[in-house]
Structure formats: C-alpha cells, structure tokens
Amino acid sequence: MKQRTKRESKDERRRLRQRIGLVAGVVVFSLVAVVARAYFLQVVKHNYYLARQQSQCNSSRLVRYKRGEILASDGKVLAASIKGESLYAEPRRVQDKRRLAKGLAPILKMKVSSLERGLRGERGFAWLKRSLTPGQVEALQPWCKKEPGLAFSKEARRIYPNRDLAGQVLGFTNIDCQGQEGLELYYDEYLQGRQLYVSMERDARRQVVESSQSAELDHLKGKTVYLTIDRRLQAWAEQELETAVTGSRGKGGVALVMDADNGAVLAMAQYPRFNPNSKRKNNPALWRNRAVTDLLEPGSTLKAFTLVAALESGIFKIDDLVDCEEGKFKVGNRTIHDTHEYGLLRLDEVLKYSSNIGCSKIAERIGAERFYAVLKNFGFGSHSGIDYPHEPSGRLRPWQKWREIDLCNHSFGQGVSMTSVQLVAAYAALANGGHRVTPHLVAKIINGAGWTVYEPPAKKSSRVCSSKVAQQVDRALALVVEDDGTAPQARIPGFRVMGKTGTAQKFDFAKKSYSHKNYRASFVGYVDPPKGQSRKIVYVMVDEPRSSIYGGLVAAPAFQRINRHLLSYLNYASQTELATLTIPDYEEEEAGCSVAENGSERVENFTGNATQAANVMPDFTGRTIRDALILIGSYRRSVKISGQGRIVSQKPQPGTTLEPGLDFVFHLSSESSEI
Amino acid sequence: MAVKKKQPSQWSWPNSCLLVVMVGMIFYCSWINNKIVTRGYRLNELRQAEKQLIEEQDKLEAELATLKSPRNLARLARRLGLKEPRPGQKMVLP
CATH class of the missing domain: 3.30.10.20 (Trypsin Inhibitor V; Chain A)
Incomplete structure (x- = not known):
C-alpha cells in the first residue's frame, strides 16, 4: 500500500514536471517569438517604421514671416503688415454651388457668375476672396458654420495707415506682400520676411503637440526701413502743393524738400495724390512717382547753372555787362525773345530778370564744350542715384551734336530734360558750397535685433564748382525775390531767400513743337538757416496751370508757405522772427511781379x-x-x-x-x- | 542521513525594493511623458494666444497711426473749428 502510494506520488511529480516543462517551453517560445518580432520591427524594419511614424505624427508647414515696416524719420508707421482673413472654398464639398454663390455675392461685392466660376469643378481648394474687411468676416461667419466647404484662412495684408500721405513714394505690394512699386519694390529684399518650413508633432486627432516654431523669430522677420521723409513736412508740402495746383487750376504738381548737405529727401509730394490702400480704385497713371520718373524741361531754373558755367570759365565776372538786345536776338534763322525789353544787364541781373537772351549770349561766349562740362558735373544727363526704382537718366546730348540754337536753348533750360529730383540735387550742390550730393529716401535699415544693416553710402562728394562761384550765384539768386525780381512772392520777411523761377513750355509731341498753351510753372530755392544748420532746398512745380503760367505767380507762393512751415518746425527762427512770419504783404509783391514777369x-x-x-x-x-x-x-x-x-x-x-x-x-x- | 537544509529564498527584500523602484520608474516615466504631451498642448495654446495678441496689437497700432496721421488730425481740428496756427504761434515739442 505504502509502495503503491509512493509510485503514484512519483508519477504525479513526473506529470507535474512535464506540465511545468510544457508551460515553460510555451513561455520561452513565446518570449523568443516576441523578442524575434521586436528585433524584426526595431532592427530589421527600423527605417521603414520610423518613416511611417514620422509621416503620421510629424508634419511641416511653410511659414512666411512678417514683412518689415516702413517708418517715417520720427519712427511713426507709414507701411505695416497685419493679418487679415481670406475666404476659400473646397468646391468638391459644396453641394449647392448656385445658392452659395448667390448668398456670398452681396457680402463679397462680387458678381454671382465670377463666384460660380470659382466654385466650378471638383477641386479641393479655391480662393473666393482675399483680404476681407472685418465687416465681411462677421457677415460670413454664419455661412462658414453651415457650409462645410467654406472656411477662412489667415493671410498677411499690407496697410498704409496714413492713407495717401507719400503714397507714390511708398508704392505698394501685391496680395502676397511682394513689393510692386516705389520703395516697397526697391527695398523688397530687406522688407521681405523669410520663408521657413516649421516642423510640428501632431497627435491622433491632428492636434499640434509640439512645434519648433517660436511665435516671433525676430531675425526671420523683414527688416525695418527708416525713411528720411518727415511726416509733418510731407503733409504740409502736400497741402501747399494741392493749394497751388487747385488754385491755379493746374493738372498736377510736384513738391520736394531736400537737405542740401546730405541729399536726404525730407518731403516728396505729388498732386493728385494716391492711396496705396485702394490701388485698384486709382488710375494706374497715379502710381508713378513723377518727381523721380518723369523727365521734364526745367526752363529758367537751369539759368543758375549757366551763370555757374560763366563764372567757372573765368571769361565772365559777376559784374560784367551783357547786352540783352532790347528783347529780340537772332540766332541763325531763329529769334530768341525776352518777356521784357532789356538793354545792358549785369550777370546777376540776367538771372534776376530771367533773360533768355542774356543766357544765350553767355553760353555762346563760353562755348558748348565748357557749358556741357558744367551741366554734366552737376549731374544733368545722368542718374541722380536716388534709391527709388525706374529713375531715368536725364537727357543731355553730347555737345558735339549741338547746333548753334541748341546751345542757346540749353542755356535757358530748353532741349535738355531731367527729373525733378535731379534738378533739386543740382541746386543742393549750389546751396552747400559746390559739393554734389546723392539724393536718398532711406536713412537706415535695421534688423529684428536692432542692428543697422544698411545706411546710405557716405560717399565723399565731389566738388562741382568752387565755393566762391557758389556764393556769387547765391547772391544772384537772392536778387530773384526782390521787388523787381521774378518771384517776390517767395520772400519771407526776416530771412534771406534765394531761388529761381521756371516757366517752361511743354513739348507737344503731336505737333512736334513747343505748346503755346501748356506750361510747367516752377520755383526752386532755399532759405538761409541759422549758423551750423543745413540749407533745405524746396522745389515746387505745377503742371499746366491755367490761372497764370508763371513760376513766380503759381509756384513761388507755395514755396514760401512750405518754407514758413519748415522754418517754424525746425526751430530755425527765433520767436521774434517767427512773429514776423505772418501772411506777407502780397499787395506790394504782386505789383512788383506783375511788372517783372507777368506784365x-x-x-x-x-x-x-x-x-x-x-x-x-x-x-x-x-x-x-x-x-x-x-x-x-x-x-x-x-x-x-x-x-x-x-x-x-x-x-x-x-x-x-x-x-x-x-x-x-x-x-x-x-x-x-x-x- | 542528514536532512538537507532548506535554502533561504533568493527573493529577498532588496529585490523587492528594486522591483518597486523599477515599477515606480515606469510609472514616473509614463507620468513625465504624459506631462510633456499635456504641456506641449498648453504651450501650443499659449503660442496661438500670443500670436493672436500680437496680431491684435498690430491692428491697433495701425489704427492708432491712422487716427494720428497729420491729415486726419487736421481734418478733425477743422471740424472742431480750429484754425491753422501761424508759424509764430507754433511750438514743436521734442
């Protein structure tokens, strides 16, 4: 019995061992299988599964960083980028396209047919309207909620908070914030924000878990451009120009204020103005910055350089007399006229009374070659170098190709053309004692970290005339605003004003001759500032004025008013002097001018x-x-x-x-x- | 024949402690991982909020610049019956 029990117990242990062995075998086999599978997945197929994981969890998105701002010299914003909503549709998800188009048309102010065209087909994406107004976004919210194929997308939009202030100077961008015109185009490389692919990890619900994108990466944003333009001066120049143009019933006009020492443009006004916020509503002809892009014959404003040429040549002295032939002078088979009959005039009086004959005779004596060299030195016939796109070089033919009459015509500003900026830059050289300057609109460009990355090149300016000659021409220009000069309206009590009028006939390309109806009236000059301060050149040009054609009557008053603002604003005048800057006695000045120029x-x-x-x-x-x-x-x-x-x-x-x-x-x- | 003395168990208290520590580590790692994900969501939310606030600030600054533009101020001044000061009556503050 005992033996039997022993045997049974032995069998039982053996079976137990067998079972344990079996279970252990299964466990070991399973473990080996798991390890083998893990090895297969982790090691053999490592790259494949890593790629699958990354494609499911990680994604990347193209981020375009913000375009830089354009600021005025006082740091106030002239152009900035803000995020706005745009509306897009997924046409394949839209059920009733006709109904949707009809519903959206009045909100988007678009035609039903054009919206239907956008929704046509089975595409996955179509823009319906970009850059929506806040009102439109609000009105579209209910539509986006009930229509699954309709959604908003955030996009950057360029805005110009000062509306039409310096509109042509700033230019504009396209809908993708790329510069198209003006400074936006010229400095696009600096203003444009970088584009970068940003990686992000998403969960099963496509929510972003982690992103490598920092909210604002300063070094990737577009750079900030500081202009030399002063907002207040710009506004005054635009206002006074508008008064001059509308008052004279002109077609348009240009006004410029430039620092004579360094060529910084403080104001560049144009009329009619242009609002870059609504560029499509404006005539594309208004987009052009005429001060930089339009060539024009300067007329009598060029006579100052004839005087420079005369004095630089050494042939003339300032008090030499020139016979002005009593108003008529024959050159070849052409006759040159003066508005009044002058006899003998001193060289400075030729400028004072703006005698065409006097200038022609001076030019004839100094010769074409010398005269051409002086004009070329002052930058005529070439680019001024202003940092603005599409600047043409002026038109000044080589002196070898001039006929006798061309030399005379050039001496009083006919047959030679230049932009307003080129003329003002030449006057800046006269005003600063004879150094040529490069006009510029940008003072500096800074990056996100505050480092200056661009400044206008501080070139050593070349001397274009001696300081002695510049001073003599200065004195002659001061005579222009005297009672019997051509522009007494430009005078400012208590200040020494120098300048020159210009009344240029426009060339009629249809008739291939100078028009007797269409003129450009201009005035360019400067006021003597306190010691240690730089002179500011102020230029006003009115295109096709109708009430009067003379620069002294049309442009000089605007010059005077801009200067009054300028003198007060820049604190160039003491309080006592400022008190005298009231409305001048036009009576007397007008009478003088009527004799001298208008007659x-x-x-x-x-x-x-x-x-x-x-x-x-x-x-x-x-x-x-x-x-x-x-x-x-x-x-x-x-x-x-x-x-x-x-x-x-x-x-x-x-x-x-x-x-x-x-x-x-x-x-x-x-x-x-x-x- | 001497009875074989039973060997003391290998599964002693240091092993138990080690096991507890390992399990604790596993839980801790899971918790950390969970925290990373949760914080990731929160961080992303805050970045979105920051972005929105910056956008809002940009819009407000643009609006302010429009309101303070010289021409707008002149228009408002005229509406209030103010007149352009003569140069002698003007003082530009720095």
Missing part, C-alpha cells in the same frame, strides 16, 4: 485799386479766386469759397466799408475759364 495790366490795376481803398471792399466779380486770395492776404480775414471758376458774387458787397472781424464769402461760377 498784365489787369493785375497792376487790380492791386493799385486795392491799395487806394484799403478799408473798402473791392469788386472781385469776374476775377479768379487766386487773384482775390493774393489781394486779400493783406486784409487778414477768413475766406469762404463755394464753386469753381471765376467769382460771380461776393460778401461783403463791393464798396462796403470793411468792419473788423467780417469774413469774406465768394461764390464762383462752375465753368472753368482761362486768363
């Missing part, structure tokens, strides 16, 4: 009557508003104007005694007329 009897009589009856309201009926404004400057009253054209009625009535505090009201006829 219009009507204007002389007009001012004469006003002087005699200072306390009696004159009769302005039939006059232009410009005439009226010039006269009433002396009365120091507020003026209200309605309508366009000539004055048809006025308050107070003619002959009424003027009481203090009474304002003038003028009603104008709507039709335009010419003097």
Whole structure:
C-alpha cells in the first residue's frame, strides 16, 4: 500500500514536471517569438517604421514671416503688415454651388457668375476672396458654420495707415506682400520676411503637440526701413502743393524738400495724390512717382547753372555787362525773345530778370564744350542715384551734336530734360558750397535685433564748382525775390531767400513743337538757416496751370508757405522772427511781379485799386479766386469759397466799408475759364 | 542521513525594493511623458494666444497711426473749428 502510494506520488511529480516543462517551453517560445518580432520591427524594419511614424505624427508647414515696416524719420508707421482673413472654398464639398454663390455675392461685392466660376469643378481648394474687411468676416461667419466647404484662412495684408500721405513714394505690394512699386519694390529684399518650413508633432486627432516654431523669430522677420521723409513736412508740402495746383487750376504738381548737405529727401509730394490702400480704385497713371520718373524741361531754373558755367570759365565776372538786345536776338534763322525789353544787364541781373537772351549770349561766349562740362558735373544727363526704382537718366546730348540754337536753348533750360529730383540735387550742390550730393529716401535699415544693416553710402562728394562761384550765384539768386525780381512772392520777411523761377513750355509731341498753351510753372530755392544748420532746398512745380503760367505767380507762393512751415518746425527762427512770419504783404509783391514777369495790366490795376481803398471792399466779380486770395492776404480775414471758376458774387458787397472781424464769402461760377 | 537544509529564498527584500523602484520608474516615466504631451498642448495654446495678441496689437497700432496721421488730425481740428496756427504761434515739442 505504502509502495503503491509512493509510485503514484512519483508519477504525479513526473506529470507535474512535464506540465511545468510544457508551460515553460510555451513561455520561452513565446518570449523568443516576441523578442524575434521586436528585433524584426526595431532592427530589421527600423527605417521603414520610423518613416511611417514620422509621416503620421510629424508634419511641416511653410511659414512666411512678417514683412518689415516702413517708418517715417520720427519712427511713426507709414507701411505695416497685419493679418487679415481670406475666404476659400473646397468646391468638391459644396453641394449647392448656385445658392452659395448667390448668398456670398452681396457680402463679397462680387458678381454671382465670377463666384460660380470659382466654385466650378471638383477641386479641393479655391480662393473666393482675399483680404476681407472685418465687416465681411462677421457677415460670413454664419455661412462658414453651415457650409462645410467654406472656411477662412489667415493671410498677411499690407496697410498704409496714413492713407495717401507719400503714397507714390511708398508704392505698394501685391496680395502676397511682394513689393510692386516705389520703395516697397526697391527695398523688397530687406522688407521681405523669410520663408521657413516649421516642423510640428501632431497627435491622433491632428492636434499640434509640439512645434519648433517660436511665435516671433525676430531675425526671420523683414527688416525695418527708416525713411528720411518727415511726416509733418510731407503733409504740409502736400497741402501747399494741392493749394497751388487747385488754385491755379493746374493738372498736377510736384513738391520736394531736400537737405542740401546730405541729399536726404525730407518731403516728396505729388498732386493728385494716391492711396496705396485702394490701388485698384486709382488710375494706374497715379502710381508713378513723377518727381523721380518723369523727365521734364526745367526752363529758367537751369539759368543758375549757366551763370555757374560763366563764372567757372573765368571769361565772365559777376559784374560784367551783357547786352540783352532790347528783347529780340537772332540766332541763325531763329529769334530768341525776352518777356521784357532789356538793354545792358549785369550777370546777376540776367538771372534776376530771367533773360533768355542774356543766357544765350553767355553760353555762346563760353562755348558748348565748357557749358556741357558744367551741366554734366552737376549731374544733368545722368542718374541722380536716388534709391527709388525706374529713375531715368536725364537727357543731355553730347555737345558735339549741338547746333548753334541748341546751345542757346540749353542755356535757358530748353532741349535738355531731367527729373525733378535731379534738378533739386543740382541746386543742393549750389546751396552747400559746390559739393554734389546723392539724393536718398532711406536713412537706415535695421534688423529684428536692432542692428543697422544698411545706411546710405557716405560717399565723399565731389566738388562741382568752387565755393566762391557758389556764393556769387547765391547772391544772384537772392536778387530773384526782390521787388523787381521774378518771384517776390517767395520772400519771407526776416530771412534771406534765394531761388529761381521756371516757366517752361511743354513739348507737344503731336505737333512736334513747343505748346503755346501748356506750361510747367516752377520755383526752386532755399532759405538761409541759422549758423551750423543745413540749407533745405524746396522745389515746387505745377503742371499746366491755367490761372497764370508763371513760376513766380503759381509756384513761388507755395514755396514760401512750405518754407514758413519748415522754418517754424525746425526751430530755425527765433520767436521774434517767427512773429514776423505772418501772411506777407502780397499787395506790394504782386505789383512788383506783375511788372517783372507777368506784365498784365489787369493785375497792376487790380492791386493799385486795392491799395487806394484799403478799408473798402473791392469788386472781385469776374476775377479768379487766386487773384482775390493774393489781394486779400493783406486784409487778414477768413475766406469762404463755394464753386469753381471765376467769382460771380461776393460778401461783403463791393464798396462796403470793411468792419473788423467780417469774413469774406465768394461764390464762383462752375465753368472753368482761362486768363 | 542528514536532512538537507532548506535554502533561504533568493527573493529577498532588496529585490523587492528594486522591483518597486523599477515599477515606480515606469510609472514616473509614463507620468513625465504624459506631462510633456499635456504641456506641449498648453504651450501650443499659449503660442496661438500670443500670436493672436500680437496680431491684435498690430491692428491697433495701425489704427492708432491712422487716427494720428497729420491729415486726419487736421481734418478733425477743422471740424472742431480750429484754425491753422501761424508759424509764430507754433511750438514743436521734442
């Protein structure tokens, strides 16, 4: 019994061992299988599964970093980028395309047919409208909620907060924020933000778990461009230019303010203005910055350089006399005229009275070669080097190709063309004592870390005329604003003003001759600043003025007003001097000008009557508003104007005694007329 | 015949401690991993919020620049009946 029990127990142990062995075998086999599988997955197929994991969890996205800002010299924003919403659709997910197009059309202000075209087909993506306004985004929210194939996408948008202030100078970008015109185009390389692929890890629900993108990587953003343009000066220049153009019923105009020492452009105004925020609404002709891109014949403003050539040649001295032939001078088979009959004039008086004959005779004596060399030295016929796209070189033919009449024409600014900037840069050289400057619009460019990455090259400027000659021409230019000069309106009491008028006939390409109707009236000059301060060249040009064609009447008053703002703004004048910067006595100046340049009897009589009856309201009926404004400057009253054209009625009535505090009201006829 | 003395168990308390530490490590690693993911979500949320705030700031700065533009100020001044000061009446603050 005992033996049997022993045997049974032995068998039981053996079976148990067998079972344990079996289980152990299965476990070991399983473990080996797991390890083998793990080895296969981790080692043999490592690359394959790693790639699969990465494709499922990791993704990358192209990020375009923000375009840099354009700032005015005072650090205020002129152009910036903000994020805006754009609307896109997935046409294959849109059920009723017609209904959707009809619903969206009034919100997007688009035609139903054009929206239907966008939704056509089974595409996966189509832009419907980019750069939406906040109002449109709000109105579209319900549509995006109920329509699965419709969504917003955030995109950068370029905005110009000052609207049309310096619009042509700034230019604009396209919808992808790439520079297309103006400074946006010229400095696109600096302004453009970098494009970068950013990797990110996503979970099973495609949520981003981790991203390598920092919210704002400063070094990848576009750089900040600081302009030399002063916002306030720019606004004043634009305002005064507008007054000059509309007051003279001109077609357009340009005004420039430039530092004569370094060529920094402080204001570059143009009229009509252009708002880059709504470029599509504007005529593309307005996109062009005429101060830089348009070639024009300078007219009499070039005579200052004829004088420079005369003095530099050593043939003439400033007090030499030139016979101006009593207003008519024959060159070959052509006759050159002066507006008035002058006899013998000193060299500086030739400039003062703007004598074409005097200049022709000077040019003839110094010769084409010398005259050409001086013009070339001052930068005429070549690029000024301004940092702005599409600047043409001026037109100045080699002196060997000049005929006799060409030499004479060039001496008073005909047959030679240049941009406004090139002319102002040449005057800057005169004003700074004879050094040529390179005009520029950008003061510096800084990167995200605050380092300056670009500054205008500080070139050693070349001397284009001796300082002695520059001073002599300075004195001659100061005569222009005297009572009997061509631009007494440019004078500022208490300050020494130098400048030159220009009244250039426009070339009629259809008739292939100079027009007797269309002119450009201009004035360029500067005011003597306090010691240690640089001179600022101010240039005003009005295209095709109608009320008067003369630079002294049309452009010089705008020059004077811009300078009054400038002198006050830059603290160039003491408080006592500022107090004298009130509205000048136009009466006297206008009378002087009417004799010197206009020669219009009507204007002389007009001012004469006003002087005699200072306390009696004159009769302005039939006059232009410009005439009226010039006269009433002396009365120091507020003026209200309605309508366009000539004055048809006025308050107070003619002959009424003027009481203090009474304002003038003028009603104008709507039709335009010419003097 | 001498009875074979039973060997003391290999599974002593240091081994138990080691096991506990290892299990603890596993849990700790899982917790850390979970925290990394959670923080990743939070970080991403905050970055989005930061981005939105920067965008909002850009818009507000642009709006401010529009409102303070010289022409807009002149227009508002005219509406309030103010007149352009003469140069002698002007003082530009630095």
